[in-house]
Amino acid sequence: MTLDALPPHRGGAEQLARLLAQALLAGHWQPGDVFPRELDIGAHFDVSRNQVRNALTSLTAAGLLERTAGRGTMVREIGDWHLLDPLMSEWMTGLVNLDPQLVRAIYAFRYSAEPVVAGLAAQEAQAEDIERLESAFTGMEKTASSVEARAEHAEYDVAFHDATYRASHNLVWRQMGHLLRPSIMALIHRSQDRTDTLDDSLTRHRHVLDAIRSRNANAAETAAREVLRRTAIDLGIVS
Amino acid sequence: MTLDALPPHRGGAEQLARLLAQALLAGHWQPGDVFPRELDIGAHFDVSRNQVRNALTSLTAAGLLERTAGRGTMVREIGDWHLLDPLMSEWMTGLVNLDPQLVRAIYAFRYSAEPVVAGLAAQEAQAEDIERLESAFTGMEKTASSVEARAEHAEYDVAFHDATYRASHNLVWRQMGHLLRPSIMALIHRSQDRTDTLDDSLTRHRHVLDAIRSRNANAAETAAREVLRRTAIDLGIVS
DNA sequence: GTCTAGTAAATGTCTGACATTTAGACAAGG
């Protein structure tokens, strides 16, 4: 794979890193492939070697690449990617052609983890956590009816789930909230946005909110599982 | 906080990064504190500015620091740390005075997550996963009796739990295995290494292995919870 | 054939200079 298919870029090393990372995430290179050399990348995008090195440092830190002096840069296999790195979440967000394998893996993770997290949230939530959840939920309600607000709706959706993770009051679970954005944003491109679909989703989210508010851990677990069943349908994982 | 309390270092930027990161993890600086300037660090450790910048880049990527041109480098609060970054796990491993707040947070996470993971493992494990688990378990058995093999025993312990996460056959859960090493290594410094303690731990691990081998998800969940109850005692979280 | 030296090519490092951003001091003008 060459660089020719990639669009030009403007801006610093961050933009360049995003560009290259998204190309990798979209599968433009296969694991084990050799990645272009620093000088070639710099020549192609007309940036200094420093910028290239900074960008490649990010990709290496995220586990996407492996660099060895003398040999060059190689693409690592998907199992080595640091899916929990916030930078990865940022790169995955907004990527239309995210690898279906990744979408399924993240969904499967959420399906097993989020009920537990919701249960913890029901036990640990403070007043401010409830407020965050309510605020996100009312935002979802307001943006559910109009089609053009679907991006905004997704943001409130992310905020709702992120608030759930934060309400668990555990530093580790909280970090995992980063994964929510790419997972939920993938819904925009794959779901039909039918009104009854969104209504159903809203109802299920309301059950989670109610369960956490009433500090009922078991109910929260069940409700979170129901939300994710709905999500699976919208993601096209089950029919 | 100054740099004076830190030991000298040998080796490249990685060693320097580890040194500074461990100082941060041990709480030598408070959130919001200004971190020493690049030139001061370089002068103190007698390394080039390049090395310093490379080290600081790692710490920034891990969410430990925030750097702004003109202002300087500031220490971020613990909630912003990327606890799931493999580099963080590496830095935490072997740190004797790991912040008790972190130890508890990681333990609480494992207590809520690992039963689920063990359940998944019971459903998804392949032959090679079982082999890994058995190999790690027999290693734990062999090293349980002698006191001087406790470090080796801890390695097998890590391998056992890591094999459990891998057996879930989920890319995200698998990434989380990195957290196990610091958590389990903390046991070495805090537990008494009494023989009956290790025997009890071994028995509980065996139950997890048996449950996964017989593909009994519920039993695996319960057994994993029992292992972690034992861990909590050894970590001094409960008495 | 096998070992060895040599060479090319890639990433890693150093250095010095310069650019950019920020915070603060200070003075002019309303």
Added chain:
DNA sequence: CCTTGTCTAAATGTCAGACATTTACTAGAC
């Protein structure tokens, strides 16, 4: 008094070039 603008110092960010180190490959010597 307060605001505004400008200047300066200090910190991180960027660049360019030379050099160091590692790696893979090749060509000979024996």
